[in-house]
Amino acid sequence: MTTADIYQAFADREARDVSPTYHRLAEAVARDPDLLASLDTLPEAKRQPNLLFGVVRLGGGPVDDPAAFREHVLAHWPDVAAQMRVRATQTNEAGRCAVLLPVLAALPQPLALLEVGASAGLCLYPDRYAYRYGDRRVGDGEPVLDCALAGTTPPDRRPEVVWRAGLDVNPLDVTDPADLAWLDALVWPEHRHRRDRLRAAAAVAAADPPLLVRGDLVDDLPALAARAPAGATLVVFHSSVLYQVPSARRAAFTALVRTLPGHWLANEDPAVLPHAATPEPPDGGFHNVLALDGKPLAWTRGHGQAVTWFG
Structure with missing residues (x-):
């Protein structure tokens, strides 16, 4: 499964009708060659949508608008990538x-x-x-x-x-x-x-x-x-x-x-x-x-x- 497939599957299976914000973001990432290329520099286990979105939110980045999200991630990619490498999705629900x-x-x-x-x-x-x-x-x-x-x-x-x-x-x-x-x-x-x-x-x-x-x-x-x-x-x-x-x-x-x-x-x-x-x-x-x-x-x-x- 490609990284694009992972983000599209997340949009379709998990975020649809549950989180409009993450549904939009995941679909946008799935169609964005620059974001996908950046994510593909990470180990496969570290490319998860929840991990990316959580790291951006933790750092005060925007998630409500896909264009602003894209700009933030690409501009701050070294910091985002560093956080994604050392963190894990530990959602304690x-x-x-x-x-x-x-x-x-x-x-x-x-x-x-x-x-x-x-x-x-x-x-x-x-x-x-x-x-x-x-x-x-x-x-x-x-x-x-x-x-x-x-x-x-x-x-x-x-x-x-x-x-x-x-x-x-x-x-x-x-x-x-x-x-x-x-x-x-x-x-x-x-x-x-x-x-x-x-x-x-x-x-x-x-x-x-x-x-x-x-x-x-x-x-x-x-x-x-x-x-x-x-x-x-x-x-x-x-x-x-x-x-x-x-x-x-x-x-x-x-x-x-x-x-x-x-x-x-x-x-x-x-x-x-x-x-x-x-x-x-x-x-x-x-x-x-x-x-x-x-x-x-x-x-x-x-x-x-x-x-x-x-x-």
Whole structure:
């Protein structure tokens, strides 16, 4: 897939009807030979639309107008490229807890949660957030995570979590203004509700910080999993992470995680983590597949705004 294809696919699959700003930008980049030539000087894994757009926003560059965006990127390309080389898209969307909750609440309690690709660990608090599935509310507190749920009934409780840990090649700290600014820059421009949610979730994490370990998802996972307390159900989970992992390393991870005790909960693009048989998505938008121990359960939207159970 060429860089132009990547940006056009992002426009069509992910940004359309979700972020008009990023839809316009991605289509403009896909048609711009100068921007594409610049992006092609980067390693393939560093050419992602979200990474480029986030770096430009972090640096105060314009994203509302494609022509101004183009001028800014080309004029500041050495700085933009340097930031893209050292950063990664670490979107820490707490809203994804809403699609994980029906599974987490149904597992034997209490839980020991271990998130792979945890960023700042905001998805490690499904027991602290409140949820709204239509007119059904689960739990109290802030933030309140809204999710359209189809094909199953909302859970009647939140899980009991007695241990929470995250593994990441570059863990972020929500008490560090620079790290929080990067998380904020990764939220899409129109999504003020997600920005508010980020601040509320960051306050939860800052009040009771999780165990965040810098490490590799294959080499360092078994040792961290071994630190989970006895008597708790270990759940190793990840959400929109594996697309950043080379295919051979991805295969090594999926083979390893199946050997660990407890359960494996994945919420990933089916093009990245394929499953043998899934029904058609409920609409033409971008969807991940929620799977427990390799069994696909539901289609989910990328920021946790909807989940459609199979069958």
